[in-house]
Amino acid sequence: MFLDPRARDFYVDWNGIADAAAFNLRATAGRDPYDRALTDFVGELSMRSDDFRKRWASHDVRQYRSGTQRFRHPLVGELELAYEALAVTAALDEIIIVYTAEPNSPTHDALQRLANWSRPDRAASPT
Secondary structure: OOOOOOHHHHEOOHHHHHHHHHHHHHHHHHHOOOOHHHHHHHHHHHHHOHHHHHHHHOOOOOOOOEEEEEEEEOOOEEEEEEEEEEEOOOOOOOEEEEEEOOOOOHHHHHHHHHHHHHOOOOOOOOO
């Protein structure tokens, strides 16, 4: 998000997703302020990214729960996916993010093209 320059092309709303990433990371850090790995990670991002450092300094805290996210895929173009964050009850510090496409939408069709593009050719008959 902050260290790979390709992220700005991949995320259609890079500023929005960068805000969400930094604010959610701050919420995570608040739950365990003595987590050494997390502290090191925040330190590295702060040293290497002005964009992250400014967001971290705002002290804004938000949870990444649900909404819509837009991506720009290099093969099929723009994708608009709904997302929802699901808490893992067995591990309080883990969250699964589920993305879905609206049925019969351009995004759904683009995802189908990607799925078919990566499948082996099933039309060939065995010999």
